[in-house]
Amino acid sequence: MRWEDWKPFYLRIVREMGYSIEEDRKAAQILRALLLEGDEYILRDELEAIVEKKAYVFGAGPSLEKALKEFDFSDGTLIAADGATSALLENDLVPDIIVTDLDGRIPDLRIANDRGSFMVVHAHGDNVDKMTSYVPLFSRVLGTTQTEPLDIVYNFGGFTDGDRAAFLAEELGAREVVLVGFDFGNVVGRWSKPHLKEHSPVWESKRKKFEFAKELLEWLEKNGRARLVYL
Numbered sequence: 001m002r003w004e005d006w007k008p009f010y011l012r013i014v015r016e017m018g019y020s021i022e023e024d025r026k027a028a029q030i031l032r033a034l035l036l037e038g039d040e041y042i043l044r045d046e047l048e049a050i051v052e053k054k055a056y057v058f059g060a061g062p063s064l065e066k067a068l069k070e071f072d073f074s075d076g077t078l079i080a081a082d083g084a085t086s087a088l089l090e091n092d093l094v095p096d097i098i099v100t101d102l103d104g105r106i107p108d109l110r111i112a113n114d115r116g117s118f119m120v121v122h123a124h125g126d127n128v129d130k131m132t133s134y135v136p137l138f139s140r141v142l143g144t145t146q147t148e149p150l151d152i153v154y155n156f157g158g159f160t161d162g163d164r165a166a167f168l169a170e171e172l173g174a175r176e177v178v179l180v181g182f183d184f185g186n187v188v189g190r191w192s193k194p195h196l197k198e199h200s201p202v203w204e205s206k207r208k209k210f211e212f213a214k215e216l217l218e219w220l221e222k223n224g225r226a227r228l229v230y231l
Ligand SMILES: Nc1ncnc2c1ncn2[C@@H]1O[C@H](COP(=O)(O)OP(=O)(O)OP(=O)(O)O)[C@@H](O)[C@H]1O
Pocket: 058, 059, 060, 061, 062, 081, 082, 083, 084, 101, 103, 104, 159, 160, 161, 162, 163, 181, 182, 183, 184, 185, 187, 188, 189, 191, 192, 193, 206, 209, 213
């Protein structure tokens, strides 16, 4: 997704969600500095090399558990949206890539990263403390932002971890993107937040996030080069 296409979505998102563009911009600069300090950052090419023609993107909806037990995912690249990582690990799958704003279960993100997952860490105005604590603990990290891209901090489009993962897959060459556990709706999957013990009724800010995520995925379906399939 080009910046000109993303910008109008982003301006609507900050207005509706009450975010600060300045705080989001500062967060991108902080992530850039953390990446340069740590020397574990990767560039787009390195991730592009592991994205196959088919990519599975795992969201944290309640249907994820059954899908993980029922289907075989060995013919494509596995991309987990944040909390979905925990469900994959429970089912003995290691994501090739994890797309996260660091509010999933950090110990699970670290286990997956130690087992080989590439990390795509998103900077925004509300996760600066988490970035500062956890980015130095990861290896193989690509940085993303929702404001203007910087040299080593990318913006491929998308808002929530799930739809951002689909935009990343498309941008890096996948031509079939299979969305697993993307239920949206009124129930948030239990993997979505570390404090959730059960699938839970959707709360207001999450409902708004789901609405934007759905709209962005519709945009990608119409304008992207990949076929989107909901499993
Ligand atoms: N019913 C659902 N419950 C949870 N996630 C869902 C659901 N349907 C689709 N998803 C997708 O799965 C992704 C899982 O990511 P996760 O909830 O861990 O983080 P997130 O996007 O950072 O959300 P938040 O900012 O609210 O933590 C979501 O971003 C969303 O795109």
